[in-house]
Amino acid sequence: MRRAPTTLAALALCLALAAPALAADKPLTFGMLLVGPYNDKGYSQAQYEGGKYVEEHVPGAKMLYLDKLNPADRPGVTVPQVVDDLAAKGATLIFAGSDDMKDGIREAAEQHPELTFVHISGDDVLTGKAPKNLGNVFSKMEYAKMMAGFSAAMTTQTGKIGFLGPLINDETRRLADAAYLGARYAWEKVRGQKPEALSFKVTWIGFWFNIPGVTSDPNQVAGSFFDQGYDVVISGIDTPEALTVAAARRKAGADVHALPYDFKQACDSAPEACLGVPYFNWGPALLPIVKDVVAGTWKPSFVWLSPDFAALNDPDKSPVGFLPGQGLSAESKKALDQFTADLGSGKVDLFAGPLTYQDGTVFVPAGRTATDKELWFCPQLLKGMEGASASK
Amino acid sequence: MDVVLSHIVKRFGQLIANDDVSLTLEAGRIHGLLGENGAGKSTLMKVLCGQLSPEAGEIVVDGAAHARLTPDAAAALGIGMLPQDPLDFPPLRVWENFALGGGPVLTRREARSRLEAVCSRMGFCLRPDVPVADLTVAERQHLELARLFDRDVRLLILDEPTSGISPAQKRTLFAVLRAFVSDGRRLVALVTHKLTEARELCDAVAILRHGRLAGSFAAPFDTQDVLTAMFGAEVAATATAAPPPPPEPLGLGTPVLRAANLVIADDKAVLRDVSLEVHPGEIVGLAGISGGGQEALLRGLAGIARSVAGELAIGGRDLAGRPATDFLAAGVHYLPAARMEEGLFPGLSLLDHVRLAFPDKRREARAIFAERCVGRFRLTNTPNARADALSGGNQQRLLLSLIPDDTRLLLADNPTRGLDAASIAQIWDHFRERAAAGAAVVFFSEDLDELLAQAGRVLVFFNRDMAADLPAASLDPGLVGDLMTGRSTAAANGGGSAP
Amino acid sequence: MTRRAAPLVRAAWALAAAFAVTLGILLAAGAPPFATLAVMAEGGLGSQAAALRTLAAFTPLLLCGAALCVTFAANLWNIGVEGQITMGAIFAQGCLRAADPAGGLPAGLDLALGLAASALGGLVWALLAGMLRTHGRVHEIFSGLGLNFVAMGVSLWLILGPWKRPGMASMSGTETLDQALWLPALGGRPMSMVGPILAVAAFVGAAWLLRRTFFGLTLAAVRQNALAATRLGLRPGLRILAAMGICGALAGLAGGILVAGLYHRLIPSISGNYGYTAILAVLLASGSLLALPAACLFFAVLTVGSVQLPLSLSLDSSLAGVLQGVLVLTLFAARRLRPLSRRREP
CATH class of the missing domain: 3.40.50.300 (P-loop containing nucleotide triphosphate hydrolases)
Known part of the structure; x- marks a missing residue:
C-alpha cells in the first residue's frame, strides 16, 4: 500500500513519455458493466461515477455502460453477450462491476483475447483461473470499515454494537471482521474499557437489500438491535434502513446512531443520527488502469488498493473514503483522525497477529501480519464477535 | 295520480321486448300485468320507473308527457318499484338499509324514527338493529316497501312479489296493498304470471304476449279469456286441464x-x-x-x-x-x-356438454345429441351452439x-x-x-x-x-x-x- | 365489414393505438421515437448473434407461456411460475452436479435425467400450490407468490451454502458444470438449440392437449363452471391438480434448460422474471394459442433489444420496461375502446 504513490509517479512518467504516441492513437472506448441501476445512490452509482471521472481525466476516453446487468432485470442477457456488443461498438477495455459477473467475464475474456478485462471485486488472478487479459481490482474497504467500527465504539454508551450484515460470504465476513477490529481497538486502547464489556453482534439479513419474503426485514433487524440495547448499528447492506430506523428512534428520544454504507452522501438523510459512512471512490482506482491500458503497459494482476490515509476524502486520491457524520462528537472525531493517521503510518496494524477465528482456529499467529490472500479468503467471523459465520 | 303508457317500443338488439304497448293506469286501483316469462312485463315496468329508455312512445304522468324517465325523475314523480330480488345490503342492519334507501342519506335518529312511523302505519314488524341477512324474504320485502312508503311513493310497482313467501304472508301483503290504494289517489302495478293472484287482488289486468298487448280486462274477469290471451287458444286448453294424479309408489319394498x-x-x-x-x-x-x-x-x-x-x-x-x-x-x-x-358451461357447445356428460360414449356424441337431446327431449338448437345462447x-x-x-x-x-x-x-x-x-x-x-x-x-x-x-x-x-x-x-x- | 374481418380490424386498431401511445411515451421521455424503436428491433433481430439471444429469451418464455395456457384453461392464476422455474433449475443442478461426466452414465443420459429432474422439481412446486388450493382453500395467487419467495430463498441458500463453489461463495452462482453436461450447442455459442426445440414441442403438445383431447375439454368445463363440473362427476379438484402439475413440469423444464443450456450453473434469480413476463405474453395473446408464440417473440425482442438503449442511445433502459407495460395495457384498453362499436351483442 505504501507503494501506491510510487506507482502513481511511475505511471505519470510513463504517461508523459507516451503522450505523443497517445495523441496519434485513436481514443479509448471502455465498457462498464454495472449490476444495479447507474443511479442507485450506492454500489453501482459509485462505479458509474468512477467511469465518468475517467472520461474527464483521459482525453478522448469514452464510456459505454450497461446497468442492471443481472438475471432478474435482464433475463437471458449474459455477460459474454454484452461484451460482444461492447466490442462491436469499439470498446477495448471492459470493467465488470460485481462479484456475480465472475464466470461471465472470464468466459468473455477467453472469447476476446484482443480486449482487456478488469473484474472489480473478483479474484481470478489470485486463484490462478484468470486468462492473460483479465485482471482484478478492488479497494480495501476494510480500512474504512475499521473506521466505522472505531467511530461506533467511541460513541456507544452501552458497549453494544450491532452489525447489519447482507448475505454471508468471504467479502462480507471480512468487512464485519474489520469493523469489529476497529471497534475493539477504540474500546480497549482508546477508551480503556474492559474487553468483555464490548458486545459486537452480526445479524445477516440474507441479501444485499430487502426482498420481502426472502430476506429478513432490515427495518425489523435494526429495530430489534436498538430494542436489545445496542445503541450503534453499522450497516453492511446496500440500502439505508439502519440509518432510517436510528433517526426514527432518535425522534422518539433514544440516543442511538447508525453508519450507512457505499455512498458518500448517505448521511444526508439523517445527519444527527449518522456517525459516518465508508464509501467507494472509483475514480482514482480506475484511472491508473485506464492509463496503463492506453499506454500499453497494463499487466493482469490482483490489485487491492489501500486508502490514501492522508487524503481520505479527496476525490482525486483515495479509492476508499470514510466521511464522518454530524453524530460523531468532536472528541471522537479527533480520536478518529489520530486512528486514521496511525493506520496510515503503520503504527497501528489491526491485522497483526495473534488473531483467532470464532471456532478457535488461528487466523494470524502472533508476530506477523495477515497476507492479502489470508485476508481475502475469510472463512469465519473473529473470536469475540457474536453471530453466524455461515448460513445454515 | 294517473299514468298512461302510450305506444311504448323497446328493443334489445333483434328482440322486440315491447312492441307498441299502450296502457292506462288509474288512481285508486290495483292493476295486474300478466304474461308468460319473457312476454315483456318486466321490461315495460322498467321503462315506467326509468331504468330503461324506450325507443318510441311516451309516458304521460298526470297529463305531462315524457319521452323517457330517469330513475331520479321517476322517483321525483312518485314512482317506485319493488324489484323481484331485493336490492339491499345484507351485512348492514335494518335501519342502515333504510337510511340508505335513495335520496338523501338519513341520520341514525331520523332513520329510526321514520322507520318506526312507517312500520306502525303499515303494520310491519321490523327490528331496526337486526342485520338484513337474518331477515326472511317477506321481512326484506317489508323493509323495501317501508323505504318506498317513506318516500311517499304514489305509483308502486311490484315484480312477482309472492315468490318465496308463504300464503299467510301473501295475505298480509295483499292487505297492505289494498290499504295503500284505498285513499283513491295512489295506485299499484303488479307484475305476475299467476292468474290466481291477479284474480284475488287486481281491479284490472293487462296481458302481454310476445311483447304486445294481448288484451285487458276489468274485474271480475273470465279465466278462460285471460288464459287465451296469455297463451293462445291451444295451450290455454291444456293449461287449464287438471294435471294427472300423482303416481302411487311402486311398492314398499326396498327404499331408494x-x-x-x-x-x-x-x-x-x-x-x-x-x-x-x-x-x-x-x-x-x-x-x-x-x-x-x-x-x-x-x-x-x-x-x-x-x-x-x-x-x-x-x-x-x-x-x-x-x-x-x-x-x-x-x-x-x-x-x-x-x-x-x-x-x-356457458362458453361450451351443446355437443361438448354431451361429451362431458357421457364420456364413455363421447365418440357418438353427435348421434346422442340428435336422438336424445333433439329427438326425445325436443331441444331446439344446433349441436355447435353455445350453451349461453x-x-x-x-x-x-x-x-x-x-x-x-x-x-x-x-x-x-x-x-x-x-x-x-x-x-x-x-x-x-x-x-x-x-x-x-x-x-x-x-x-x-x-x-x-x-x-x-x-x-x-x-x-x-x-x-x-x-x-x-x-x-x-x-x-x-x-x-x-x-x-x-x-x-x-x-x-x-x-x-x-x-x- | 364482414364478421370474419372484424377481429383483424380490431387487432389492427389495437396495434395502431399501442404504437401511437408508445411513440408518445418515447417523445415524452425525450428519446427520438423511431430511432429508439429501430435500435431495439435491431438489437433483438439485427444480426445472427442478436437473433440467437432473442431465441434464448424466447425459449423459456414459450415454455412458460404454454405452461400457463394449461392453467389458464382451468381458470387458475398460476402466479407461481417463477418459483416453479427456480425449483426446476435447482433440481436440474442437483442432478447434474451429482452426475459424473467421466464415468457412469453417458453424458446424454445424464442430461436427459437432469431435464427430467427439472420437470419433476417444477411439478412438485406447482402441486404444492395446487394442493393448497384444492385442500387448503388457499388461492393459488397467494400460495404461488409465497412459494416464489421460498424457491428464491432456497436457491440463494444453496448457492451461498451447501453448493457454494470451492474457495469463495459467490453471487455468480455455483461452480460451472462440466462441459460434457451442457446441452449441445449448435451454431451459436451462447445457446443450445435443444431448448427451442423442446419449447416448440411443449407448445405443440400443450395446444394439442387443450384443443384436441377430452382432458382439454374437461379443463374448459372446470374453467367455465366448477359447480357444474362437480355435478357431472368431473372432479374439478383433480383436474386442477393435473393442470398445475403439467404447468409446473413445463416451467421446471424451462429452469432445467436455463441451467443446462444457457447459464451452465445455478445462479441467483435464475428465473429472471420469465414467469411474470410469460403471464403478460399470455394476456397479450388474450388466451389465443395461435398468437402466443408471436407475443413471446415480441417480449423476447423487447428484452434483448432494450440492452441497446443505454449502449447506443444513452437512454435509461428502464424505458423498455415502461414500454412493455404500457403496450400490454394499451392493447387491453384499445380492445375495449375501439371505435365502430355500434353493434352491441344483446
Whole structure:
C-alpha cells in the first residue's frame, strides 16, 4: 500500500513519455458493466461515477455502460453477450462491476483475447483461473470499515454494537471482521474499557437489500438491535434502513446512531443520527488502469488498493473514503483522525497477529501480519464477535 | 295520480321486448300485468320507473308527457318499484338499509324514527338493529316497501312479489296493498304470471304476449279469456286441464333412499337430524320458504353438500361423507335451480356438454345429441351452439337430456322456475315417466300450488328442520303454508308419518 | 365489414393505438421515437448473434407461456411460475452436479435425467400450490407468490451454502458444470438449440392437449363452471391438480434448460422474471394459442433489444420496461375502446 504513490509517479512518467504516441492513437472506448441501476445512490452509482471521472481525466476516453446487468432485470442477457456488443461498438477495455459477473467475464475474456478485462471485486488472478487479459481490482474497504467500527465504539454508551450484515460470504465476513477490529481497538486502547464489556453482534439479513419474503426485514433487524440495547448499528447492506430506523428512534428520544454504507452522501438523510459512512471512490482506482491500458503497459494482476490515509476524502486520491457524520462528537472525531493517521503510518496494524477465528482456529499467529490472500479468503467471523459465520 | 303508457317500443338488439304497448293506469286501483316469462312485463315496468329508455312512445304522468324517465325523475314523480330480488345490503342492519334507501342519506335518529312511523302505519314488524341477512324474504320485502312508503311513493310497482313467501304472508301483503290504494289517489302495478293472484287482488289486468298487448280486462274477469290471451287458444286448453294424479309408489319394498339422523352442512346452513325413506316411483315435493333447509337437503342428497353425521344410503350403498362422484355412481342426479350458473358451461357447445356428460360414449356424441337431446327431449338448437345462447326452456331440456336413463334418484330444485307453460308440462310429464320406470323424484318448488298439484307426498321444512312429512291425502295449502312459516307444528296437526 | 374481418380490424386498431401511445411515451421521455424503436428491433433481430439471444429469451418464455395456457384453461392464476422455474433449475443442478461426466452414465443420459429432474422439481412446486388450493382453500395467487419467495430463498441458500463453489461463495452462482453436461450447442455459442426445440414441442403438445383431447375439454368445463363440473362427476379438484402439475413440469423444464443450456450453473434469480413476463405474453395473446408464440417473440425482442438503449442511445433502459407495460395495457384498453362499436351483442 505504501507503494501506491510510487506507482502513481511511475505511471505519470510513463504517461508523459507516451503522450505523443497517445495523441496519434485513436481514443479509448471502455465498457462498464454495472449490476444495479447507474443511479442507485450506492454500489453501482459509485462505479458509474468512477467511469465518468475517467472520461474527464483521459482525453478522448469514452464510456459505454450497461446497468442492471443481472438475471432478474435482464433475463437471458449474459455477460459474454454484452461484451460482444461492447466490442462491436469499439470498446477495448471492459470493467465488470460485481462479484456475480465472475464466470461471465472470464468466459468473455477467453472469447476476446484482443480486449482487456478488469473484474472489480473478483479474484481470478489470485486463484490462478484468470486468462492473460483479465485482471482484478478492488479497494480495501476494510480500512474504512475499521473506521466505522472505531467511530461506533467511541460513541456507544452501552458497549453494544450491532452489525447489519447482507448475505454471508468471504467479502462480507471480512468487512464485519474489520469493523469489529476497529471497534475493539477504540474500546480497549482508546477508551480503556474492559474487553468483555464490548458486545459486537452480526445479524445477516440474507441479501444485499430487502426482498420481502426472502430476506429478513432490515427495518425489523435494526429495530430489534436498538430494542436489545445496542445503541450503534453499522450497516453492511446496500440500502439505508439502519440509518432510517436510528433517526426514527432518535425522534422518539433514544440516543442511538447508525453508519450507512457505499455512498458518500448517505448521511444526508439523517445527519444527527449518522456517525459516518465508508464509501467507494472509483475514480482514482480506475484511472491508473485506464492509463496503463492506453499506454500499453497494463499487466493482469490482483490489485487491492489501500486508502490514501492522508487524503481520505479527496476525490482525486483515495479509492476508499470514510466521511464522518454530524453524530460523531468532536472528541471522537479527533480520536478518529489520530486512528486514521496511525493506520496510515503503520503504527497501528489491526491485522497483526495473534488473531483467532470464532471456532478457535488461528487466523494470524502472533508476530506477523495477515497476507492479502489470508485476508481475502475469510472463512469465519473473529473470536469475540457474536453471530453466524455461515448460513445454515 | 294517473299514468298512461302510450305506444311504448323497446328493443334489445333483434328482440322486440315491447312492441307498441299502450296502457292506462288509474288512481285508486290495483292493476295486474300478466304474461308468460319473457312476454315483456318486466321490461315495460322498467321503462315506467326509468331504468330503461324506450325507443318510441311516451309516458304521460298526470297529463305531462315524457319521452323517457330517469330513475331520479321517476322517483321525483312518485314512482317506485319493488324489484323481484331485493336490492339491499345484507351485512348492514335494518335501519342502515333504510337510511340508505335513495335520496338523501338519513341520520341514525331520523332513520329510526321514520322507520318506526312507517312500520306502525303499515303494520310491519321490523327490528331496526337486526342485520338484513337474518331477515326472511317477506321481512326484506317489508323493509323495501317501508323505504318506498317513506318516500311517499304514489305509483308502486311490484315484480312477482309472492315468490318465496308463504300464503299467510301473501295475505298480509295483499292487505297492505289494498290499504295503500284505498285513499283513491295512489295506485299499484303488479307484475305476475299467476292468474290466481291477479284474480284475488287486481281491479284490472293487462296481458302481454310476445311483447304486445294481448288484451285487458276489468274485474271480475273470465279465466278462460285471460288464459287465451296469455297463451293462445291451444295451450290455454291444456293449461287449464287438471294435471294427472300423482303416481302411487311402486311398492314398499326396498327404499331408494334411506336417511337416519342425517346432518347436512351446506355452505350457509346446517340441516339437522333428518330421517327419511323414499321408495321407487315416488314423487316427493319439498315445501319451505327460501333458506328453510329444503335446498340443503337436495344438495346433501346429491353429495354436493357434505353429510357430517348420521346415515345415508342410496340404492343400498352407504354414502354419508362420500365424495360427489360416489353419489353419481349410485345413480343420483341433481338439477340445480340456477341452470346456467350451476348446471351448464356457458362458453361450451351443446355437443361438448354431451361429451362431458357421457364420456364413455363421447365418440357418438353427435348421434346422442340428435336422438336424445333433439329427438326425445325436443331441444331446439344446433349441436355447435353455445350453451349461453339457450333459452330457459332449452337449458332445462339440455340438462334433463344429460341425466342418464338409469338414474335412481332424481333431485330437482325449482325445475320449472321461469319456464313457459309448454316447457313446464313437458318437465312434469318427464318426471312422471321417470317415476313410472322406477326412479324416485324429489323436488322443491317455490310455487306452492304447483308443489301440491304434482307431489305425491310433501316434506315441509321450517328453520332448517324437517317440520312435517305429509301424504298426498292430507295436503292442504293452508296447513302447508302454516307449517313452513312455523305458525303451526307437525305434532299439533298429527302429521309426520311416512306413507 | 364482414364478421370474419372484424377481429383483424380490431387487432389492427389495437396495434395502431399501442404504437401511437408508445411513440408518445418515447417523445415524452425525450428519446427520438423511431430511432429508439429501430435500435431495439435491431438489437433483438439485427444480426445472427442478436437473433440467437432473442431465441434464448424466447425459449423459456414459450415454455412458460404454454405452461400457463394449461392453467389458464382451468381458470387458475398460476402466479407461481417463477418459483416453479427456480425449483426446476435447482433440481436440474442437483442432478447434474451429482452426475459424473467421466464415468457412469453417458453424458446424454445424464442430461436427459437432469431435464427430467427439472420437470419433476417444477411439478412438485406447482402441486404444492395446487394442493393448497384444492385442500387448503388457499388461492393459488397467494400460495404461488409465497412459494416464489421460498424457491428464491432456497436457491440463494444453496448457492451461498451447501453448493457454494470451492474457495469463495459467490453471487455468480455455483461452480460451472462440466462441459460434457451442457446441452449441445449448435451454431451459436451462447445457446443450445435443444431448448427451442423442446419449447416448440411443449407448445405443440400443450395446444394439442387443450384443443384436441377430452382432458382439454374437461379443463374448459372446470374453467367455465366448477359447480357444474362437480355435478357431472368431473372432479374439478383433480383436474386442477393435473393442470398445475403439467404447468409446473413445463416451467421446471424451462429452469432445467436455463441451467443446462444457457447459464451452465445455478445462479441467483435464475428465473429472471420469465414467469411474470410469460403471464403478460399470455394476456397479450388474450388466451389465443395461435398468437402466443408471436407475443413471446415480441417480449423476447423487447428484452434483448432494450440492452441497446443505454449502449447506443444513452437512454435509461428502464424505458423498455415502461414500454412493455404500457403496450400490454394499451392493447387491453384499445380492445375495449375501439371505435365502430355500434353493434352491441344483446
